[in-house]
Amino acid sequence: MNKMDFPAARSFALNPGAEPGSPEALAPYQDYGDRSYSTDRYVSREWAKREWDNMWTRIxxxxxxxxxxxxxxxxxxxxxxxxxxxxxxxxxxxxxxxxxxxxxxxxxxxxxxxxxxxxxxxxxxxxxxxxxxxxxxxxxxxxxxxxxxxxxxxxxxxxxxxxxxxxxxxxxxxxxAGPLLDFIGPLVEHMKAYRFADMHVVKDLETPWPCNWKIGHDAFIEVYHVHAVHPEILSFFNDREVQWDTYPNGMSRQLLKFGEISPKLDDHETLNEGLKYLLSEVDVTPEQFRGQPNDARRVLQEAKRAWAAKRGIDYSEFTDNQLTDDWNYSIFPNVTFNAHPEGLLIQRFRPHRSDPEQMTYDLLVLIRPVDDPNYKVPAYMGVEDGTDLSGKVRPERMHIKYGDDGLGYVINQDASMMGYVHQGVQSRGYKGARYSDQEQQLRHWHNELELYVKGEK
Ligand code: FES
Ligand SMILES: [Fe+2]
CATH class of the missing domain: 2.102.10.10 (Rieske [2Fe-2S] iron-sulphur domain)
Structure with a gap:
């Protein structure tokens, strides 16, 4: 198994043999150097005004x-x-x-x-x-x-x-403005297989967060924080073999391998509860499972194809990696897509109308229709049991107060940090962000933001 070697290897390659330009291909690493990033972007009204005039009104x-x-x-x-x-x-x-x-x-x-x-x-x-x-x-x-x-x-x-x-x-x-599809660029081709237009909304919520919209957004284009904030996920998520790609117009992605144990965990011998749960979702019991725990990803891929074929669902356009992994796209400036064959989880980060210290977080979940009354969406989609999946009922938007339950376990973990980070970046003792290569999407994203704010784009 390839082990990531920082800083020599800037990104893991999910499929080293992928045709250049094809959806799985590793994009060339973009070197933005090693500089720090100013904090005024999160708090200053002057910055917020330039952001509005130079970016939001033009994008x-x-x-x-x-x-x-x-x-x-x-x-x-x-x-x-x-x-x-x-x-x-x-x-x-x-x-x-x-x-x-x-x-x-x-x-x-x-x-x-x-x-x-x-x-x-x-x-x-x-x-x-x-x-x-x-x-x-x-x-x-x-x-x-x-x-x-x-x-x-x-x-x-x-x-x-x-x-x-x-x-x-x-x-x-x-x-x-130029055409939308030119702006989205190569992501259009990458995500063709998901056929989003066939999906329907099964969950819709919004909530205010006590932070600048970029503090919220920053936390969702890196997985460096997973071991600290979401340690439960490490049992089935390999957080050190991540493919990062950056694209024109501030777009980027991270391809996240599900079905493998994080190298940060010691036990790679036991088929842990996280892996067992993923397998159970495609009808594989621990007794049926053959191989080492880290073979679960391959077993899941095979089982998912079989599971879908049995129900007449066409997964033929998806690669094996797309079947198990979270294809996690950043659509500049304020949206992330977590794309799975079963559906799409969208997060949107909206600036407050007048206060750079507040934002609105939106979560929207869409699923591909499945003609099976017993169908359950995989747990990673964050859809509560009992949700009408038929597409006949469009759920109402939920309005959730900051700090209340309702965002789901994992996003609540993220949300709980946001107010503290926003307060911290204002400290006289803080000198601006220092990014690792695990946060290379952040460098790419903030460089693009600065082009707009400085009037260079
Ligand atoms: S009719 Fe709209 S403000 Fe008077
Ligand atoms: Fe998170």
Missing amino acids: WTLAGVAKDIPEVGDYFKYDLGPESFIVTRHGTGPNDISAYYNVCHHRGNRLVMSEFGHAASFKCAFHSWEWNLDGTLKNIQDRETFRTAVVADDPPLSQVRCELWDGFIFINMDLN
């Missing part, structure tokens, strides 16, 4: 899921920093989705207040100005009382760019 961000607005007139609200948007289906074609600033042209009231809804038109609750789903003006109450010039332009709703990637709706406030 594609994930607004939501197309399956959540299947009918003409369905909409959802997407709040980002000080802005709010309405994303709505105005026609029956797959791309007949538009996004508008959620604001009335009369005196600036928000047009929609609910997170999801259905409307024939958008009518302001203050003085009843009204717009069609396609954004054109429908009616101005008592129009004859306005001087002609005031409303001569029949103001349409202010539109933002809106494009789709495999069932996900992204928006961009920059009307001259």
Whole structure:
């Protein structure tokens, strides 16, 4: 087995023979040197303003899921920093989705207040100005009382760019931005096999965290903290043989091997409870298991193919590694995808409307439909027992207070650190981040952020 050798080997290669450019290929290491990273990015209002002006208003961000607005007139609200948007289906074609600033042209009231809804038109609750789903003006109450010039332009709703990637709706406030798929780049090809557009939402929650949005996000593009914060996972996660890849536009990923014991644990002889549990999910009992505990990953891969074939699920487009591992993507600037053949766990980190010391954490879980009434989603998807998996019921968004249970065991462990880290980075005794190569995604990510904030991108 290859052992990672820091710093000579910058990344483990999951499949050293992978064709360059193919989904499993190791991307060339990008050397950002060894400098430290300033702390003002987490706390300063000046930094937050430049971040908003130079990045957020010019970049594609994930607004939501197309399956959540299947009918003409369905909409959802997407709040980002000080802005709010309405994303709505105005026609029956797959791309007949538009996004508008959620604001009335009369005196600036928000047009929609609910997170999801259905409307024939958008009518302001203050003085009843009204717009069609396609954004054109429908009616101005008592129009004859306005001087002609005031409303001569029949103001349409202010539109933002809106494009789709495999069932996900992204928006961009920059009307001259390049196409979404060019921005996402090679990740589009990497994740083709997952067919996200076929999946549906089974879990949706949001919670405020007492930290800058980047403190939250930083913790999810490295697994260096796993041994300390999530030690339970080490029984079935090899945290030292991780493939890290960086891509254009701040994108990156880590490929995380499940079904192998961490080298940080001493016992590699016993088939531990973590591995037993993973095996049980694909109907392999400890008695049936043959080989050493670290053979579990291979056994899982074979069993998963057989398990899926028995249920008529097509896993033929997935590599063996994709069947067991967590393909964990960072979609710049504020989203991570944990992709598995069974589904996708999305985390989104949104800046607060005015305070750089607060953020909103969003968790969305989508699953691939399985026609089996006894189907249970693997535990790593974080879906509670008893959840309706049929796709017929779209679960309501849960709003969870900071510190309350509800995020799930593992993410609660992460969440509990965030407030302390945010306080710590403000200390006069702290001189800025020192990253290891295990945190190379952080260097890549923060370098990209700085390009925007300095006005170089
Ligand atoms: S603010 Fe919307 S109609 Fe007056
Ligand atoms: Fe974590």
